[in-house]
Amino acid sequence: MKKVNAMDIYKLLPKRNCKKCGYTCMAFATKLLEREESLDKCPFLTEENRKKILELISPPVREVSFGGKKKVVLGGEEVMYRYQKTFFNPTAIGVDVEDTLTEEEIRERAKKIEDFVFERTGEKLKLDFIVIRNKSQDPEKFVKAIKIVEEATEMPICLATNNLESLKKALDVVKQKPLIYSATKENLDEILKIIKEKNKEVALVLSSGDVKELKYMAAKCLVNGLEDVVLEPYLDPEDVFNTVDMNVMIRRSAIERGDKYLGFPILNCPIVSYFYALNNPVPPDEFFSKEDSAKIYEATVSATLLNRYADALIIHNLDIWELMPILTLRQAIYTDPRKPQEVEPGLYPIGNPDENSPVILTTNFSLTFYTVTGDFEKDNVTCWLLVMDTGGKAVDVSVAGGQYNGENAKKLIEETGIAEKVNHRIIILPALAASTRGDIEEKTGWTCVVGTRDSSQVGEFLRKNWDRILKEWREKNKS
Amino acid sequence: IDWEPPVEKYKGRIREVSFGKPKSEGGRGVVVKIGGQRALYRFEEPQPNPPVVTFDIFDMPMPSFPKPIRQYFEDVMEDPVEWAKKCVKFGADMITIHHISTDPKIKDKSPKEAAKLMEDLLQAVKVPFVIGGSGNPDKDPLVLEECAKAAEGDRCLLASANLELDYKKIVNAAMKYDHNVLAWTIMDPNMAKDLNRKLIDAGLDPNRIVMDPTTCALGYGIEFSINAMVRLRLSGLKGDELVNMPMSSGTTNANGAREAWMTNKEWGDKKYRLALWEITTGLTMLLCGVDLFMMLNPVAVKTLKKVGEKLTNKFKMPKKVDWIIA
Ligand code: B12
Ligand code: SF4
Numbered sequence: 001m002k003k004v005n006a007m008d009i010y011k012l013l014p015k016r017n018c019k020k021c022g023y024t025c026m027a028f029a030t031k032l033l034e035r036e037e038s039l040d041k042c043p044f045l046t047e048e049n050r051k052k053i054l055e056l057i058s059p060p061v062r063e064v065s066f067g068g069k070k071k072v073v074l075g076g077e078e079v080m081y082r083y084q085k086t087f088f089n090p091t092a093i094g095v096d097v098e099d100t101l102t103e104e105e106i107r108e109r110a111k112k113i114e115d116f117v118f119e120r121t122g123e124k125l126k127l128d129f130i131v132i133r134n135k136s137q138d139p140e141k142f143v144k145a146i147k148i149v150e151e152a153t154e155m156p157i158c159l160a161t162n163n164l165e166s167l168k169k170a171l172d173v174v175k176q177k178p179l180i181y182s183a184t185k186e187n188l189d190e191i192l193k194i195i196k197e198k199n200k201e202v203a204l205v206l207s208s209g210d211v212k213e214l215k216y217m218a219a220k221c222l223v224n225g226l227e228d229v230v231l232e233p234y235l236d237p238e239d240v241f242n243t244v245d246m247n248v249m250i251r252r253s254a255i256e257r258g259d260k261y262l263g264f265p266i267l268n269c270p271i272v273s274y275f276y277a278l279n280n281p282v283p284p285d286e287f288f289s290k291e292d293s294a295k296i297y298e299a300t301v302s303a304t305l306l307n308r309y310a311d312a313l314i315i316h317n318l319d320i321w322e323l324m325p326i327l328t329l330r331q332a333i334y335t336d337p338r339k340p341q342e343v344e345p346g347l348y349p350i351g352n353p354d355e356n357s358p359v360i361l362t363t364n365f366s367l368t369f370y371t372v373t374g375d376f377e378k379d380n381v382t383c384w385l386l387v388m389d390t391g392g393k394a395v396d397v398s399v400a401g402g403q404y405n406g407e408n409a410k411k412l413i414e415e416t417g418i419a420e421k422v423n424h425r426i427i428i429l430p431a432l433a434a435s436t437r438g439d440i441e442e443k444t445g446w447t448c449v450v451g452t453r454d455s456s457q458v459g460e461f462l463r464k465n466w467d468r469i470l471k472e473w474r475e476k477n478k479s
Numbered sequence: 480i481d482w483e484p485p486v487e488k489y490k491g492r493i494r495e496v497s498f499g500k501p502k503s504e505g506g507r508g509v510v511v512k513i514g515g516q517r518a519l520y521r522f523e524e525p526q527p528n529p530p531v532v533t534f535d536i537f538d539m540p541m542p543s544f545p546k547p548i549r550q551y552f553e554d555v556m557e558d559p560v561e562w563a564k565k566c567v568k569f570g571a572d573m574i575t576i577h578h579i580s581t582d583p584k585i586k587d588k589s590p591k592e593a594a595k596l597m598e599d600l601l602q603a604v605k606v607p608f609v610i611g612g613s614g615n616p617d618k619d620p621l622v623l624e625e626c627a628k629a630a631e632g633d634r635c636l637l638a639s640a641n642l643e644l645d646y647k648k649i650v651n652a653a654m655k656y657d658h659n660v661l662a663w664t665i666m667d668p669n670m671a672k673d674l675n676r677k678l679i680d681a682g683l684d685p686n687r688i689v690m691d692p693t694t695c696a697l698g699y700g701i702e703f704s705i706n707a708m709v710r711l712r713l714s715g716l717k718g719d720e721l722v723n724m725p726m727s728s729g730t731t732n733a734n735g736a737r738e739a740w741m742t743n744k745e746w747g748d749k750k751y752r753l754a755l756w757e758i759t760t761g762l763t764m765l766l767c768g769v770d771l772f773m774m775l776n777p778v779a780v781k782t783l784k785k786v787g788e789k790l791t792n793k794f795k796m797p798k799k800v801d802w803i804i805a
Contacts, residue, residue, distance in 0.1 A: 081713075083706040120698070120738075133803055160803050184799070209796040212482045219480055236797035239789045243797055244766075245522040252485040261480070275805040283782040284754070296755060300782055303759045307766045321747035324738055325759040328698040335702055367699070371737075456741070 004056050006030045012053050014044040032057055035076075035088065060255045060263050061311075063089070064228045066203040067156025068176030072128050074230060074311040075265030080255055082337060090334040092128035092312040093326065094158055096271060098135040099145035106145050107152045112318060114153040118327050122370035125327040131181070131314050134161035139169040146174055158205075158314070164190055171198040181267075181314075182207040182232055188217050192224050203228035205267055211249050215261045222261070230312065232267045237276035240301050243268060247309040265311035274298040274316045295322045302326050306333065341366045342392030347416035348373070351382030355423040358383045358466055360451070360458070361409065361440075362430065363390040363398055372455040379459030384421060388412050395432045404433050406443025413444055426473050430455070447473060484522055491718035492517045493770075494686050495527070496659055496725050498573060498634050499607035505632060509605045511572050513689070513770035514725030519716060522794040530765055530787035532772045532780050533573035533609050534566035535731050538588075538596055539580045545740045547750035548776050559596060560603045567604050569777040570784060575609035575638065576600060581622045582613035590618075590625035597629040609636040609661070609773070616644035627652040636689060636727075636771075639663035640678060650681040661727060663691040666703040668710045672721050685724070689771060694728040696736040697760045704728075705767055712768030727771040730783075733760035734775060754778040762786065 010029040021028045021041035031037035032053070039045070039053060063076035072092045079085045095113045097106055110130055118125045130149055134142040142161060149157060158179040159170050164187065167180065171194065182205035183191045195202055206217040206229060214231050221229045233246030247266050253259040276282075277294035284293040299322045302313055306329055317323075335341065345364045350373065351357075362372050364387050376383070388408050390398035398404040409427070413419065425446045429437060431453040441448050449469055452461045495515035500506020513531050518524040540556035541549075551569070555561040563574050578593040580586035600608065610626045612619030623637045637653055639661035640646040653660045662678055664670040671692050679685050692707040708726060715723030734740060739756035742749060757779035761772050765787055774780050 081706075081709050082702065083710060135804055137804065162801065162803055181803075207799070209798055211484070212480070215482050216480045234797040234799050236795075237800065239792060239795070240786065241521055241789050241792070242795055245520060245794045246797070248520050249484055249522060253482070257485050259482070262482075269802060272800045272802045275802055276800070283785040284778055286781065287754075287778045288751075292751065296751065296758070296778075296782070299755055300758055300762065300786060304762050304766065304786070307763050319747060319751075320745070321751040321755065324746065324752060325697060325755045328738065329701075329759055329763065332698065332702045333705070337702070337706065454737075456737070 004033065006033050008056055009033060009053055012049040012056075013042065016044060018044075020044070035059075059088070060258065061251070062227070062229075062264050064203050064230055064265050066158075066177050066179040066228070067129070068150075068154065070154045070156055072156045072179075072312070074267075077251075077309075077311075078255070080251065082333060086336040086338055087334050089311065090330050091306050091310050093323075093330075094129040094131045094312065094314045095127055095318060096131040096133045096160070096314065096316055097145065097149060098133045099138075099141045100135045101145075103144070103148055106148045110149045110152050110155070114155050116318060116320075116323070118320060118324055119374070120328060120331065120370075121367050122374075123331065125331060127323075128312075129156040129158055129179070131158040131160050134159075134163060134166050137161075137163050137166070139163065139166040142166040143169050143173050146170055150175055160314075164194065167191070168194055168198070171195075171200050171202070174200075177201045177203065179203045179205060179230065181205045183217065184208065185213055185217060188220060192221070192226065195226065196224070201228075202226075203230060205230045205232050207232040207234065209234040209246075211246055211253070211262070214250070215253075215259070218261045218264060229264045230267045231262070231264050232269065235269045235272040235301070237273040237280075237301070240273070240304050244304060244308045247305065251309045266309050267312040267314070268305040268310045269314045270298050270301040270305065271314050271316045273301040295319060298322065299326055303329050306330055340392045343369045343387065345387050345389035345412065347418055347421075348385040348387060350376050350385050351380065353382050353384050353421075355421065356470065357422065358428055358462060358469075359386060359418060359422060359424075359426060360384070360428045361386045361388060361433075362455075363388055363393060363395055363404065365390065365392050365394045365397070368394050372458075375455040375458065379456070381459045381462065383462070384418060386412055386416065386418060386427070395430045399433050399436060404436050406436070406439035406441075409440045410443045413446070424470060424473055425477070426469060428458075486523045487519065489518060489716040489718075491716050491720070491723050493712075493715050493723050493725055494688075496686065496689055498636060498659065500632060500634055507601065507605050507633065509607060511607050516716070516768075519712070519768075521790055521792070525793055526790040528770070529791050530770060530772060530783070531572045532570070532774050532784055533575045534569065534571040534780065535575050535577065535773055535775045536562045536566060537577045537579055538593070539586070544775075545734065545749065545753055547753050548734070551777050560599050563600055563604050567606060570781060571606055572784075573607045573609060573636075573771075574600070574604065575611055575773050577611040577613070578622050578626070579613040581618055582615045583618060584615075585613065590622045593622050594625040594629035597626045601630055601633065607633065607635060609638050610658075611638040620645040620648040623649050624652040627656040627658050630658070631656040634658060636661050639691060640674070642674060642677070646678060647681045650678055650683045653687060654682055654684070659687040659689060661689050661691050662724075664693065666693045666695070666700075666707045668692070668707055668714065668722065671707070671711055672719075675721050675724065679721075685720070688724040689727050690722070690724045691727045691729065694730055694732050694760065694764055694769075696733045696739075697756055697763070698736050698738055701760060701763060705763065708764060708767035708769060725770040726768060727773065728761065728764040728769040730757055730761040730764065730772045730779075731775040733757040733779075754782075758782050765790075
C-alpha cells in the first residue's frame with residue numbers, strides 16, 4: 001500500500017506557521033503522521049482539507065471505542081509486525097460477570113475486576129472492561145446486573161446476550177456506550193433494527209467462523225451507518241490456530257490488501273477454552289487439578305491470540321498468577337520500539353537517606369530502575385541511588401557493551417554532587433558489574449563494594465553488612 | 480462482497496534439518512526433523528513438521544532449580560542417564576545435555592570424560608541429542624569436538640558456535656562426524672547472518688545450521704527476541720539463503736524471570752507462574768517462527784507440544800461455542 005509522508009499532510013495544512021497548535025505547520029504534520037497529536041489542535045483548517053487529512057492519517061484498522069467516563073480504545077493498528085513501526089492500542093482485557101449471581105456477588109466481582117492491578121516496571125497493569133453475561137437469559141436479571149455494575153464501577157461494559165428482548169431492555173437502561181456481544185449472520189438485521197430504534201451509541205461485535213461472512217456483515221453495518229464494529233472469529237478450543245489463522249487473514253486483508261470492510265478491531269474469547277477445559281482433556285491435566293489446568297489453558301490460549309492481532313480478549317478468571325503472564329506479554333508487545341526505554345539519570349534519594357546512608361549504583365534502563373526501586377520500597381531500604389546513563393541498558397548489557405564504566409561513574413558523581421551529601425566514599429555495585437570495580441575505583445577514587453546479584457536481596461545485604469563496611473572504611477581512611 | 484484468503488507468494492523456503500538416523504543408516508532409529516516451511520501461516524500451507532522440544536539435562540545435580548521443577552527430577556539428578564530416561568517419559572523429542580562440569584571453574588572435567596557420558600546417554604535412550612558445553616569459550620570447542628566424535632554419525636546438534644570461541648573447530652567436528660551446528664547470536668538479525676556466513680565460509684554445509692537468535696524471558700526483553708526472530712523468518716521466506724535456516728529457542732530462560740521463580744504470596748503459588756512463564760515465552764517464540772524449543776518444565780513441555788502440533792493441520796473454520804449460557 002502507498003506510504004503517506006509528512007509532506008502529503010503539510011500540503012493540506014493552512015501554512016500560517018502561527019504555532020497555535022504548538023508547532024510549525026511542518027512539525028505539526030510530522031506529529032500527525034506519528035499519531036502523537038490531534039488534528040483538532042489547528043483551528044484554521046477547512047472542513048474539506050480536514051477530511052482529506054483524516055483520510056490520509058487514519059489507520060487501516062479503524063479505532064473503535066466504547067465505555068463512559070473510562071473508555072476502551074481498540075484497533076488503530078498500521079503494521080503487521082511491531083518492528084515495522086509500533087502497535088498502538090494494547091489488547092483490552094475484559095472479564096465476565098454472570099447475571100445469575102446475587103446482587104452482592106455481582107457488585108463484589110465487578111469491584112474486583114475494576115480494582116485488579118499488577119504493578120511492573122513502574123506501570124500499573126490493569127483490566128479494561130466488564131462483560132455482563134446474560135446467563136439467565138432473563139431480561140430482568142440482565143438489566144439488574146447492568147445497573148449494579150454501572151453503579152459500583154466506572155468500567156466500560158460489554159453486554160453479552162443471546163436474547164434480543166434482553167438486549168432491548170439493556171439498551172434502555174445502560175448509561176454508557178456499550179459494546180454489544182454479538183451479532184451473527186442470522187440476527188444481524190434484527191440487531192441493527194434494535195440499535196436504530198433505541199437511537200443509542202454502541203459498538204457492535206460481529207461473530208462468525210468465516211472471514212467472508214464477517215466481511216459481508218461489516219459491509220452491512222457500514223451501509224446502515226454503524227461504523228463502530230468489532231470482528232470476532234470464533235474461538236476453537238481444540239485448535240487455537242484456527243482462530244489465529246482467521247485473525248491473521250483479517251489483519252492481513254486490512255493492512256496489506258487494503259480491504260476496508262475488514263479494517264476493524266478483532267475480539268477473541270479465550271473464556272470458551274476455560275469452559276471447554278473444565279469438561280475435556282487439556283495438556284496440564286496430568287500435573288494439576290482440573291480447575292487449575294483449565295486456568296492454565298485459558299492463559300495459554302490468551303497469550304497465543306495476544307501475539308497475533310487480538311485487540312480485545314474476554315476471559316473468565318481473576319487469579320493473579322493467570323493474569324501476570326498475559327499482562328506482561330501485553331506490556332512487552334505494545335512497548336513502542338521507537339522510544340528508548342530509559343529514565344532520567346541522576347541521584348534518587350530512597351527513603352530518608354542521610355550522610356551515613358549507603359550509595360548504590362545502578363543503570364537508567366527503565367526495567368532495571370523500576371525493579372530496583374520497587375524492591376527497595378518493599379524492603380524499606382534507605383539509600384542514595386545513583387542512576388548512571390548507560391544509554392538505557394541493563395546492568396549486564398551495559399557491562400558487556402562498555403557503558404557501565406569508571407568514566408561514566410565519575411561524571412555522575414560530579415554532576416549529582418553526591419560527595420557533599422555523604423561523609424563516606426563507598427559505592428555499592430551490583431554483582432553483575434563486579435568486573436568494573438577496578439575501573440570505577442581508579443577513575444572516581446571511591447571504594448567499591450560488590451553487592452548482591454538481585455536487587456531484592458539488597459535490603460538483607462545492607463542490614464547484615466552496611467555498618468561493618470562503613471566502620472572498616474572509616475578505620476582505613478582515618479588520616 | 481468478494482474475498483479471497485490473503486495467501487502470500489514466498490520466493491524462498493526454510494531449510495529442513497534432521498536429527499538422529501534411521502537404523503538402516505546405522506543410526507539409533509529415531510529421526511526428528513525441523514523446518515521445511517514454505518509459508519508463514521498455516522492457512523497458506525500447513526507446516527511440514529511440528530515444533531520439537533528438547534529437554535534440558537545437566538551432567539551434575541542442579542540444586543538451584545526452583546522446587547516446583549526440581550520435584551520432577553530430584554530422584555535422577557545424580558545420574559544424567561536416568562535423568563534422560565525420565566525426560567523421555569515426559570515426552571521429550573530430543574535431549575540437550577549440558578556438560579557444565581567441564582568448566583574449569585566448576586569441576587574441570589576432561590573432554591574425554593564428557594565423551595564417555597555421551598556414549599552412555601546414546602545407549603540409554605533413542606531420541607537424538609543436543610550437545611552443549613559449559614559456556615566456557617576456551618573449553619567448549621574441545622568438549623564439543625570430543626563428544627561429536629563419540630556420537631559420530633548420530634546427527635546431533637552441537638551447541639553452540641558463536642564469534643567468541645573457536646567456531647572453526649566446531650564446524651570441522653560437525654562435518655567430520657556428521658552433526659548439525661547451533662549458531663548463536665544476540666537478538667540481532669545482521670549478526671545472525673554474519674555468523675552464518677562465517678560458518679559456511681569455514682566449510683559448514685548450510686543445511687546443517689540451526690539459528691539461535693537468543694530468547695529473552697517474558698518481561699525481560701522478549702520483545703527484542705520477537706523482532707529478531709520475525710525478521711529472520713521473513714527474510715528466509717523471501718529468499719535470503721543466508722538466514723533461511725530453522726530456529727531454536729532457549730525457552731528455559733523464562734525460568735530466570737523474577738515473576739516466575741520468586742516466592743511472593745501476593746502473586747500466588749509459583750508452581751503456576753513457573754509453568755506459565757515458560758509456556759508463554761515458548762508460544763510467543765513459536766508464533767515468531769521458532770522450530771526447536773529447549774525447555775525444562777514438564778508442564779510447559781506438554782502444553783507447548785500439544786498446542787504446537789496443530790500447526791501441521793489444515794485450517795478449518797471454527798464453530799460457534801456458546802459461552803454466554805455456560
Ligand atoms: C535484553 C538484553 C539485551 C538488549 C538490551 C536491553 C536493554 N535496554 O538493556 C539488547 C538486545 C540491546 C542487548 C544487547 C547486547 N547484549 Co544483551 N542481554 C539482554 C538480556 C536478555 C536481558 C537483560 C535484562 O533486561 N536484564 C534485566 C535487568 C532488570 O537486570 P539488571 O539490569 O541486571 O538488574 C538486576 C541486577 O543487576 C540487580 N541490580 C541492579 N542494580 C543493582 C544495584 C546494586 C547495588 C545491586 C546489589 C544489584 C542491582 O537487580 C536487578 C534485578 O534483578 C541479557 C541476558 C539475561 N540476563 O537474561 C543479555 C546479556 C546481558 N547481553 C549480553 C551481550 C553480550 C550483549 C551485547 C554486548 C551483544 C553484542 N555483542 O552486541 C549487546 C551490548 C549492547 C550495548 N550495551 O551496547 C550478554 C552479556 C554477557 C556477559 N556477561 O559478558 C548477556 C548476559 C546474554 C548472554 N548470556 O550472553 N542485550
Ligand atoms: S495551528 Fe494550523 S496553521 Fe497554525 S502552525 Fe499549527 S498547523 Fe499551521
